[in-house]
Amino acid sequence: xxxxxxxxxxxxxxxxxxxxxxxxCLVSRALxxxxxxxxxxxxxxxxxxxxxxxxxxxxxxAVLGVPWRKVIKDSKVEGRKVIHLxxxxxxxxxxxxxxxxxxxxxxxVGGPKVPGKVYHESDYxxxxxxxxxxEIAALAVALHEIQSGEELKRAFEKSRLRILPSPRGKRxxxx
Amino acid sequence: xxxxxxxxxxxxxxxxxxxxxxxxCLVSRALxxxxxxxxxxxxxxxxxxxxxxxxxxxxxxAVLGVPWRKVIKDSKVEGRKVIHLxxxxxxxxxxxxxxxxxxxxxxxVGGPKVPGKVYHESDYxxxxxxxxxxEIAALAVALHEIQSGEELKRAFEKSRLRILPSPRGKRxxxx
Numbered sequence: 001x002x003x004x005x006x007x008x009x010x011x012x013x014x015x016x017x018x019x020x021x022x023x024x025c026l027v028s029r030a031l032x033x034x035x036x037x038x039x040x041x042x043x044x045x046x047x048x049x050x051x052x053x054x055x056x057x058x059x060x061x062a063v064l065g066v067p068w069r070k071v072i073k074d075s076k077v078e079g080r081k082v083i084h085l086x087x088x089x090x091x092x093x094x095x096x097x098x099x100x101x102x103x104x105x106x107x108x109v110g111g112p113k114v115p116g117k118v119y120h121e122s123d124y125x126x127x128x129x130x131x132x133x134x135e136i137a138a139l140a141v142a143l144h145e146i147q148s149g150e151e152l153k154r155a156f157e158k159s160r161l162r163i164l165p166s167p168r169g170k171r172x173x174x175x
Numbered sequence: 176x177x178x179x180x181x182x183x184x185x186x187x188x189x190x191x192x193x194x195x196x197x198x199x200c201l202v203s204r205a206l207x208x209x210x211x212x213x214x215x216x217x218x219x220x221x222x223x224x225x226x227x228x229x230x231x232x233x234x235x236x237a238v239l240g241v242p243w244r245k246v247i248k249d250s251k252v253e254g255r256k257v258i259h260l261x262x263x264x265x266x267x268x269x270x271x272x273x274x275x276x277x278x279x280x281x282x283x284v285g286g287p288k289v290p291g292k293v294y295h296e297s298d299y300x301x302x303x304x305x306x307x308x309x310e311i312a313a314l315a316v317a318l319h320e321i322q323s324g325e326e327l328k329r330a331f332e333k334s335r336l337r338i339l340p341s342p343r344g345k346r347x348x349x350x
Contacts, residue, residue: 130338
């Protein structure tokens with residue numbers, strides 16, 4: 001099965017938090033998602049991603065400025081299941097067999113200020129532990145589990161640099 | 176086997192990045208580590224963790240101010256294996272069977288500015304993909320894999336609140 005995974009970042013931000021946003025984008029890219037929807041325009045993040053794609057390959061995309069309601073609505077129209085990651089949801093380990101059977105997924109992550117409607121408009125509310133931690137970590141473990149670890153083996157096409165795994169130090173080659 | 180996992184955060188910080196630090200602490204706690212060593216004193220982070228323990232249980236600890244070289248040295252003396260997470264390391268999926276056999280582990284995470292000595296003083300350099308992403312995500316996936324997902328089922332003792340997993344909305348009980 002060719003699985004398609006997109007990510008949506010929801011939530012009002014009380015202060016600029018580019019670092020968390022950048023982590024969410026890079027994790028989505030590295031762990032097998034094809035794009036991320038970011039509510040408001042963050043041109044710096046888009047620049048960072050373009051540079052990462054140029055250097056390390058692939059064509060991961062950040063999509064800016066589409067309201068989250070529209071992202072969810074459009075996703076449902078195209079048959080995409082909406083999976084909201086929240087500590088209040090059902091345990092990932094109990095639901096992952098079902099999630100692995102889905103062909104098109106939208107993973108929704110937010111900070112503490114996720115609107116209640118997100119819980120109700122999602123097809124699944126899924127918890128990576130019922131403990132407070134990090135939407136970056138929750139996204140990583142969910143992507144990893146849903147793809148059964150296959151995402152770790154993926155090669156990124158058309159990269160400028162490639163790492164040769166090494167027990168010590170750094171080995172990088174131009175491709 | 177009773178496994179003991181501690182986390183060490185290394186790396187000079189070019190600017191204050193409390194958010195990333197907090198994520199690293201909370202992920203360590205939620206996903207089964209018993210403590211985290213932070214290089215420099217971050218009293219705010221310690222306060223946050225104490226509050227999280229009081230509310231959600233367990234006795235996870237942040238240890239401040241021990242130089243990273245001493246943390247690594249002391250860890251080795253007590254028979255703890257040092258596992259540095261880096262995109263330049265050996266693939267997690269190729270090494271995880273060996274890592275699962277270790278009883279005492281120190282997981283080392285850093286930002287981009289990790290000193291070269293860390294690579295050489297570690298017993299393992301391990302990559303969660305050879306792509307740039309997030310030390311928070313790498314730590315989460317490594318903790319998850321090394322513990323074979325068992326950490327997701329863990330209960331935290333002496334909590335004030337507990338979440339009842341729910342397909343919709345938020346259900347929290349006092350304990």
